[in-house]
Structure formats: C-alpha cells, structure tokens
Amino acid sequence: MSARSPRSDPSLRYQADEKAPPRLALGVGLQLAVLNIAAVMLIPMVVMRAAGMSDAYLSWAVVASVTICGVATVLQALRAGRIGMGHVMVMGTSGAFIPASIMALVEGGPALLAVLVVVSAMVPLLLSWRLSLFQRVLTPAVSGTVIMLIPVTVMPFIGGLLSGSPDTGTVPGAPVSFFATVLLIGGLALKASGTLRLWAPVIGVILGSAIAAGYGLYDLERVAAAPWLDLPRIQAPGLDLEFGTAFWTLLPSFLLVAVIAAIRTMSSAVAVQRVSWRRRSRAVDFRAVQGAMTVDGVGNLLAGLAGTVPGSATTTSVPLTQLTGVAARAVGIVAGATFIAFAFLPKPFAAVLAIPDPVFAGYLVVLLAMLFAIGMKIVLQGGLGYREGMVVGIAFLAGVGFQYGLIFPGEASRFAGGLLENGMNAGGFSAILMTLFLRLTEPRPSRIEAGLDSAQLPTIQKFLDDFASRGGWGEEMAERLGAAAEEALLALARGTDSGPDEDSGRRLLLTAHIEKRGAVLEFVVGPGTENLQDRIALLEDHSDEASMEREVSLRLLRHLASSVRHQQYHDTEIVTVRVEEVRGSG
Numbered sequence: 001m002s003a004r005s006p007r008s009d010p011s012l013r014y015q016a017d018e019k020a021p022p023r024l025a026l027g028v029g030l031q032l033a034v035l036n037i038a039a040v041m042l043i044p045m046v047v048m049r050a051a052g053m054s055d056a057y058l059s060w061a062v063v064a065s066v067t068i069c070g071v072a073t074v075l076q077a078l079r080a081g082r083i084g085m086g087h088v089m090v091m092g093t094s095g096a097f098i099p100a101s102i103m104a105l106v107e108g109g110p111a112l113l114a115v116l117v118v119v120s121a122m123v124p125l126l127l128s129w130r131l132s133l134f135q136r137v138l139t140p141a142v143s144g145t146v147i148m149l150i151p152v153t154v155m156p157f158i159g160g161l162l163s164g165s166p167d168t169g170t171v172p173g174a175p176v177s178f179f180a181t182v183l184l185i186g187g188l189a190l191k192a193s194g195t196l197r198l199w200a201p202v203i204g205v206i207l208g209s210a211i212a213a214g215y216g217l218y219d220l221e222r223v224a225a226a227p228w229l230d231l232p233r234i235q236a237p238g239l240d241l242e243f244g245t246a247f248w249t250l251l252p253s254f255l256l257v258a259v260i261a262a263i264r265t266m267s268s269a270v271a272v273q274r275v276s277w278r279r280r281s282r283a284v285d286f287r288a289v290q291g292a293m294t295v296d297g298v299g300n301l302l303a304g305l306a307g308t309v310p311g312s313a314t315t316t317s318v319p320l321t322q323l324t325g326v327a328a329r330a331v332g333i334v335a336g337a338t339f340i341a342f343a344f345l346p347k348p349f350a351a352v353l354a355i356p357d358p359v360f361a362g363y364l365v366v367l368l369a370m371l372f373a374i375g376m377k378i379v380l381q382g383g384l385g386y387r388e389g390m391v392v393g394i395a396f397l398a399g400v401g402f403q404y405g406l407i408f409p410g411e412a413s414r415f416a417g418g419l420l421e422n423g424m425n426a427g428g429f430s431a432i433l434m435t436l437f438l439r440l441t442e443p444r445p446s447r448i449e450a451g452l453d454s455a456q457l458p459t460i461q462k463f464l465d466d467f468a469s470r471g472g473w474g475e476e477m478a479e480r481l482g483a484a485a486e487e488a489l490l491a492l493a494r495g496t497d498s499g500p501d502e503d504s505g506r507r508l509l510l511t512a513h514i515e516k517r518g519a520v521l522e523f524v525v526g527p528g529t530e531n532l533q534d535r536i537a538l539l540e541d542h543s544d545e546a547s548m549e550r551e552v553s554l555r556l557l558r559h560l561a562s563s564v565r566h567q568q569y570h571d572t573e574i575v576t577v578r579v580e581e582v583r584g585s586g
Contacts, residue, residue: 013325016087016276020328028326029334031202036090036316036335037342038360040069043093044309051105060235063343064306065093067232070339072299072311076292077332082128082570084295085288087272088321088332091299094261094312095153099421100253101309107246110237110307116247116254117304118239123258124265125297128290131266132569137439140378141388142395142431143267146260146424147315148375149399151368153424156403162361173215174358181208181362189323189366200323201363208359217356226350232343237307258300260428261312265296268313271374275318276327286569319370385516391434399427445513445522446470452493452506452525460485460510467512471519477581480560484579485510485521487557488564492525492575518562518580525573 014020020028044065048058072091079086104113127134162174185204192200212218240247269292270284292313300310317335321327342348379392401407403423412420420426448463450456461482468478489508506526513520557564557577565576 011322011325012275012278012327014328015278016327016329018328020326020330022330024326025328025330026334028320028324029331030338031324032088032090032317032320032331032335033338033342035201035205035320035363036092036314037066037339038355039314039316040066040092040311040339043095043098047098047101047105047309050102053105053110056233057110057235060233061306061308063232064308065303065311066339067343068299068302068306068308069093069311070336070343071302072295073336073339074333075295075298075336076313077329077336079288079291082287082291082294083298085269085272085292086329087269087276087288087292088317088327088329088335089268089272089292090314090317090332090335091295092311092314092316093309094257094264095422097254097257097261097310100250100257103253104246104250107250108240108244111240112246112250114237114304114307115239115241115243116250117310118301119251119304120254120258120310121297121300121304123255123297124262124293124300127262127266128293128297130571131286131290131293132567132572132574137432137435139388139435140270140383141391142428142435143263143270144375144377144379145392145395145399145431146263146375146428147267147271147378148372148396149403149424149427150264150315150375151372152396152400152403152427153422155368162358173212173217174356177208177212177215177217177356178358178362180211181205181359182365184208185363185366201320201366204366205355205359205363208362209355212356212359217358219354223347223350223354226346228347229344230346235307236305239305256429257425258310259432260425261310262293262296263428263432264424265293265313267375267378268292268315268318270378271315271318272321274374274377275321283566283568286567290570315371315374316367318374319367322370387438391431391438394434395427395431398430399423402426443513445511447509447511450508450510452489452508454490454493456508457486457489460489463510464512467519471514473581477519481512481519481521481579484557484560484577485523487560488521488523488575488577491557492523492573515578518578521577521579523573523575523577525575 014024041062044061045058048061053061069091073089075084076087076089076091078084100116101113104116162178181204184207185200188200188203209218213220266289269289273282273284273288296312303310317332379388384392398407400423402412402420403426405412405421409421412426420429446463446467448460450459464481464485465478468474468481471477509524511522511524560579561577562580563576563578567574567576
C-alpha cells in the first residue's frame, strides 16, 4: 500500500490499483451485486409489462439485461486498451430509456426495439472515440448537474416502493421496515468504523428485511418454489431492417436519450475516480472515461441484439466505496461475475427479488443523499463562477420543474414521447444547450500551430507578445505569459519518451484568450505519458536534489500560473494554463 500524505484520504483502505484480500473483495463485490441486482431487473420488467409482452419474453429480457450488465461491469474493471476504465463501476439498465422502449415495443415489437437500440449504441461509441472534441460542452457543471438530478428523477418511484404489498402487508409494516433500514445504514455509516462500516448496507437490508418479514412483506413461498439451477431460454428477436415510419419517428428519441445516458456514464466515471484514489488532488484520467463509454456502447449493442432495454453506468459503487473504503478492481470483477451467475441461479435470483420494496427504498434514500452530495462536489471542483452557477441553477430547476409537471406538462408529455418528463433528461439538455451557447458566443481565441520542441519558443513568444498587446497588457504580462508557455512546453516535452530536445513528431496547437483578470493558454498536443497536473501536485513529495532539478520547469510553471489542468485522452492531450494579470501591466 502506498504511503499516505496529508493530502490523501485516510478512509480509503484499498485504492483502484491495489490488491485487496480475496475475502474482503468477495464480500464487498457480493454486496455491490446484491444491492444492485433488483434495480437492474426492475426496468426491463416495467418496460415489458407496460408493453404487454409475454411472460416468456419478459423472463428472457430480464435475464439478458442482468447477464449483459454483468459482462459490462467486468469489462469496466478489466481495462484493456481503449475498453474499460479499470475501476469499480456497475453497469445497469437505464430508466431514461423506459418511455421510448415501451413505444418501440408497442409500435413494432422486440425487433423494432432491437434495431433502435443497436443504432443508438453508436452514440457512446462515437463520444468515446473523440471525447476530446466534446470536452468544452461536457463540463463539470453539466456532469455534476446530471448526477444531482438523479435523486430528483428517482425519488417519485420511492413513494410506490413504500406502499408495500397490497395483499400481505399490514399498515405499519412498510414504514417500520423503511425507517429501520434508513436508520441502520445511516447510523452505521456515520458512527461505525472498520469492518462494521464495511457491511453497513448489507446489515441494514438484512435486518430491514427481517423486520418486514414479521409483517408478512417477504415472499418466502416465491423463493422456495424457485429451482436452484436453470438455463435461460434464449429468445433474441432479430433486427427489423425495414426502417419504416415507426423507426424514423422513434429514432430521434432514442438518440437524444442515448446522449443523456452517455453523459451519465461519463459523469459516473468521473465520480468513481474521485473516490477510488487516496490522493485527493489526482487529475481525472479521461482515457479511463473513454474506456468506460466504450463499454457503455458495447453493452448497449449487446442489449439491442438481445432485444432488451439498453443501459448506462450507475454511481452506486461510489457511496459504497465511501462506506467501505475499498475501491480495488477485484470488487468490480466479483460484482459482474455475480450478475452473470444470478442469470443461471433462479433461487438466489428470487431471493433478491423478494426483498420488500420498503427495505429497498430505505437503501435507495441513503444512496441518493450521497449521490446528490457527490454531484455538488463535482460542480464545485470544476469551479463555480457566475456563468457556471447560472448553468447549474437553471438546469437543476428545469429538471425539477419538468420532472414534477410544473412546466408546460401537456406539451412536455407530447414532445419526443415524453422525453422531457424525465428530470435528468430535461436538466441535462438544458445544461448542454446553455454551455453550447456560452461557447459559441465567446470571443474567438488567438491561435498558433507549431512543433513541440524548444526551437519553436521564439515564434511562440512573438505570438504571445502580440496577444498581450491586443489585450491591453504591458511588457511584464507578455513576459509572464511567455515564461509560462515555455515551462509548460518543456514540461510537456519531458513527459514523452523522446525528451525535450528530440523531434517526437508531436504537433502543438496553442490558443490564448482573455478570461476575467488574466489569460488562459490552452496547449493541444498528441498523446504523451505523464500528467502535468499530477506531477505538479506531487512536487512536495519529491524533495531530493535530482528530482528538484528534473522538475524545475514544473516548479516554475506552478509559480507563474494560477492553475494548471491536464486532460489526457487516447488521441490528444489538452493542458489549460491560467495566468493572472500582472498588476500595473495594463
């Protein structure tokens, strides 16, 4: 285990790249699977029943969803090239696809649903391929707002879960088991430590279910009647390739929802990284985000071929990681393998389905509270200025308003099959549109293209001198910008295998624009190996003479710049350097 610095998270016992004891990984992975399996199964059940599908096809759709989500969860943990992110992230079915999926089944049956899902699966694959092109729109304000709206979107369903079983439940059974679950999980999460905190969710669910069973809310007969082992009956519907009117009518809805689901996967991938590393200042690895979105697309492609509801990433592993302190990748492998095993084990499958709704609602309340806080943290860590605050505030209110029918409910229900009736959709689209407006109305930045080597420094210095002159700054500010650009250029070159004085063939696109009381320099280059943001954050941890000499450019850059952000993608890197205006320079 790595040494812990004052800037590290002491509650994280095993970070993503560390090996947890097998028994511990097995226990946490089983928790994650058990506490997510019902949610994965619920959405295809709702869709198939609402569309009037047969019981046989409903069973196939649920089994297919669970199996595909299991495979995708394992792929997320096993990062291989551009596939997977190497973190614990559960892939689940997406509630955002419910209305569009029901309409597809009603209009053309499973074959029409299948082809629409296959086509919409291209959205996350496209975003994964060139995510760097969308980084100005898919900002922390957008992703954080989408996560904050997840509880808003899910909360209406909790009321139905709290009603209990109308046939066997008694009046006090639902509220007693609900509050017992909330208090047990919440109390242990707040006050317990070590192993007891590790098992807080399972303890709460088991004891809540035991209390509910006393009121007749746990269906033991259903569990007893289920066999231990059975093979799923495959009923893949094939693809409707006629591309009739129904396909073209429903395609925009599927593509719009696919964008929102992809944003949720991206947001989830960012949130998972925030809690998976001990060092709090670690930069987000956008190559891992790309890998997560690739798995999202592959999973949806498989869901389309199987004729079931597509999915997206969930953030349930985030609060569980915070509760348990275990982010080791083995947890994700165990959780995904458990999903797959559940598809062949009807009895434990039935035991999870038999968990009373009020108990499940109590667990959801704790998770939703933590998700809302995580969304706020992402927004704040991305910087919450006046414009970002307006984007977050308006988008969040739009999400709440549409979700609860406060904004033109009649028109919202008719637009794109009720797409905007989902608060996460409405808020996510609002945030994207406002961010696009801000980007399109920004002054056009100055830019220059050059090679990534020290021979280009005179050309870059002249470019920055002209930029400073147009901005009304004096010679001192121009020199500061030139010095910051020089150190950033040298640091980037040292982050490659070739070194600063060798021709690595990497090209540099440097843009400069004025922002508030200073300037922002953005370096766009080909992919390298090391992250400057992380290297700057670790400067104090390497105080030996050799390290100080090697990292002199980083130390100077930290002194010259007010902030440095390094976003690494598979196809490119973007380094953003902010330099504050030198007083008296104007």
